[in-house]
Amino acid sequence: MNLETSDNGFTLSIEGRAILTHRPESPCLFVGKGHERMDMYRGNFDIEDYVIERSPLTHAEISGNAIAFSTAPGQPTRVVLTIKDNHILFDAKDPAINRVWLRLVTEEPEHVWGGGEQMSYLDMRGRRFPMWTSEPGVGRDKSTEITWKADVTGKSGGDYYNTNYPQPTYLTSRRIAVHVETTAYSVFDFRNADFHEVEIWAVPERIELFAASTFVDLVGQLSSRFGRQPILPDWVYGGAIIGLKDGENSFTRLEKFRAAGVKVSGLWCEDWVGLRHTSFGARLFWDWQANEQRYPGLKDKIKDLRDDGIRFLGYVNPYLCVDGPLFPIAEAAGYFATDSEGKTALVDFGEFDCGVVDFTNPAASAWFAEEVIGKNMLDYGLSGWMADFGEYLPIDVNLSNGIDAKLMHNAWPTLWAEVNAKAVESRNLTGDALFFMRAGFTGVQAHCPLLWGGDQSVDFSRHDGLVTVMSGALSSGLLGNAYHHSDIGGYTSLFGNVRTAELIMRWSEMAAFTPVMRSHEGNRPKDNLQIDQDPEVLGHFARMTQVYVHLAPYLKALSQEAADTGLPAQRPLFLHYESDVTTYTIQDAYLYGADLLVAPVWQAGELARNLYLPKGDCWVHVWSGEVFDGGADVSVAAPFGKPAVFYRQGSSFTDLFAGLAHL
Structure with missing residues (x-):
């Protein structure tokens, strides 16, 4: 300077x-x-x-x-x-x-x-x-x-x-x-x-x-x-992670997916801990150990799945419910944040209270990493989980390190990520176990191997729908977060807003060109269409998982590139076309690595896609083989199953990309 x-x-x-x-x-x-x-x-x-x-x-x-x-x-x-x-x-x-x-x-x-x-x-x-x-x-x-x-x-x-x-x-x-x-x-x-x-x-x-x-x-x-993430686990390349929360029936439904031709790498059951029934509906039981009433013989089933090439994933967050067996253990050890009277601070999550595990206390962090994530999850057989709620630190609690909670609130996601990462490292599973987070702050990149875009609405809305996932991936990717993904079909269903078959199919098309494909049943599964309830949607989803698996060699190369250089898998167009200022404001299309350009349909009712191709290269439409000059706006047909995707002419992966047209 x-x-x-x-x-x-x-x-x-x-x-x-x-x-x-x-x-x-x-x-x-x-x-x-x-x-x-x-x-x-x-x-x-x-x-x-x-x-x-x-x-x-x-x-x-x-x-x-x-x-x-x-x-x-x-x-x-x-x-x-x-x-x-x-x-x-x-x-x-x-x-x-x-x-x-x-x-x-x-x-x-x-x-x-x-x-x-x-x-x-x-x-x-x-x-x-x-x-x-x-x-x-x-x-x-x-x-x-x-x-x-x-x-x-x-x-x-x-x-x-x-x-x-x-x-x-x-x-x-x-x-x-x-x-x-x-x-x-x-x-x-x-x-x-x-x-x-x-x-x-x-x-x-x-x-x-x-x-x-x-x-x-x-x-x-x-x-x-x-910080840079480790390369993606090898098992991820096998297909989609199927999100089901249906108790032991989840295994039966998984077989329906597979019978339809869906390529599956994992089964994600956030209800593995059991349910709590409230006036708002079924909620998870926040105690972070297997509930074998809801999932009988789960440990053996996890082993059977793994033998069949499918990993099992769960759910955890940094709270413990007062009526679970872990709460009194943590409270007796002084592992919770406290209130103004020095008592355990309780947070109301809607008809049940929880304590906040205080990650500024090294002993509390070590206990949660070892006893909760290490023993209850990794040793049990889980290969990954959603690490939720990193943004929920209350601002009125007292913490072990004596720092005002208003100053620790932003730091909390990074501390939470570190707890998860230490648990994975303690079992020598870094680069194999995969947890994903929505919350973050400075330094989360060094600990969290995968972001997810949070709780989008189940719609095509401009500020909370499918299109927002692209902006989230691109903005976070510029700051060292190599891998991003989202809930296929969205999550939040409120006030009569429910999924359509069109939304699920369009979201699946985008997800096939992201580092991880993962479905979610949403916050109100019974009110919303699920992938396995509609034969057309299920068949379409199966095809998009085949696209994802077909691209595995390319994704593996991107994963290695991310580890070596820090470049994210999903990139703004300007990252490789900085002399083309038209690319500087584009956020509804992205480069997948340097050689693929993806422009998903993100508005309802559209069967074509208008987009801009960066100048300096020629671009080949993967489904038709038609070649387009860069530096121009183009319009291409985008029927279901064929989103607007182009590869850079002359790419070393040309044969792989051209093969997409034959799936």
């Missing part, structure tokens, strides 16, 4: 690209005080800030690599920024400061991506994005009836910026990246044409800066910083 001074200010740049500019009339740093209000209701948050002070630090004095900021010449220094390597270190001299606003350089036109897993907008330019892990919400669009109903009935409608996985990191079309090292609530504001503003509800530890000559190199730097 280079710090260039002038008579009345300075410019800080990296690799010749300006990052901060400061003049008394346009300061780059503001500090002050605020008092926040945060209300949590089952993972949803209502947050506002009362700003007591916001002062521009107009005066800057530079000494070596340190910059001392004050409100005016002769006034006390309030903050010192120190430039070290590619970091900007913060040192607040005024202990009362709990709000920081930093303005970073933008050069129009500039595109901005990242922010963790962003479901609505891949290009974040022109919008404001809070960085706070939470439930994403139902509908996520304040103009829709379903979001309004969710807000009225459960404070759960959400908005475009709500996400399970935020991360205070962004990269821009200037080929630079900025990371804020903090767990505090923060906001990325990209609405101003003159600057990007980062707001932080604490004094951050540092700002980290990255620069590269290409997007590929920049993504590689970020994946090295945050």
Whole structure:
């Protein structure tokens, strides 16, 4: 980095690209005080800030690599920024400061991506994005009836910026990246044409800066910083993971899938722990051990499945229900977060209470990793699981490490991922056992081997349907998350919104061109169409699993590339076509590796797909063999079973891709 001074200010740049500019009339740093209000209701948050002070630090004095900021010449220094390597270190001299606003350089036109897993907008330019892990919400669009109903009935409608996985990191079309090292609530504001503003509800530890000559190199730097996943387990390439929660009948239904020609790699039964019946319907029993009343002889059946080439997966989250046998063990050992009276803090999940296992307590983390995941799950025979609810840490509990829960809330998903990863590592199963998470924050990449897109609505809606999964995969992939997938057919069914056969089939088509195919019965299985209930849907699903298995050699190559370079399997078009600015805002199509371009149908009733092909290559339509020049908008037929997929002419995988037309 280079710090260039002038008579009345300075410019800080990296690799010749300006990052901060400061003049008394346009300061780059503001500090002050605020008092926040945060209300949590089952993972949803209502947050506002009362700003007591916001002062521009107009005066800057530079000494070596340190910059001392004050409100005016002769006034006390309030903050010192120190430039070290590619970091900007913060040192607040005024202990009362709990709000920081930093303005970073933008050069129009500039595109901005990242922010963790962003479901609505891949290009974040022109919008404001809070960085706070939470439930994403139902509908996520304040103009829709379903979001309004969710807000009225459960404070759960959400908005475009709500996400399970935020991360205070962004990269821009200037080929630079900025990371804020903090767990505090923060906001990325990209609405101003003159600057990007980062707001932080604490004094951050540092700002980290990255620069590269290409997007590929920049993504590689970020994946090295945050962590890289192991290669995908070999068993995954065998087909889809079938999600069923029907007790022992799940095994019978699995055979129906197989008889229809479905390629199967795993059976996922989240109800392996048994059910709790409430007025809201059947819920899982949150105690994390096999329930052999619901699944008689489960351990032997898991072994039989494995002998037949199929793995068994389950479910776990970081809570323990008060009426389960694990709760008193954890409470006696002091493993739970506590309330203001020093007692076990209980969280109401709707007619049952749970304790929060305190992962800031090393003994509690070790116990959960060994006794719960290690013995009850891995030793029992599970090869994977959904690791749910990482975004649910209540903000009013007391934790073992003494840090305010408001500062630990964002860190919680990473701690939860680490617990799961340590359990897997303890059995020497890293790269074989596969757990997947929806929640995340900085550093989750180093522990979680697979993301899933959370709880989309069972529809084609713009902000909560099928199309959002693509944006989520692309945004998170730029920050070092190589593998992403989703619930085929969506999950959330509320207010009469139910799945259609068309939705399941279109979702299956997209999933065939992602690292993992996994189905889900949704939150209301009996109200929604299931894959095995409709012969046409089942046959279509079988064909798409055959497409997935056919592409296994290519996916294996992508998996190795991810381990070697940090490049994700699903990539924005601009990652390999950075000279083609048209690609910078495309989020409803993606590159699958460097050689496949996938443009799923994501709107109801469509049998053709309009899309843009990047310039610089010719593209071959996999189903017809027709060759198209890049740099143009095209329209192709997209009947069921033949989504708009193209391969790059001259690819070393040409024979493999051409073979798709014969399946």
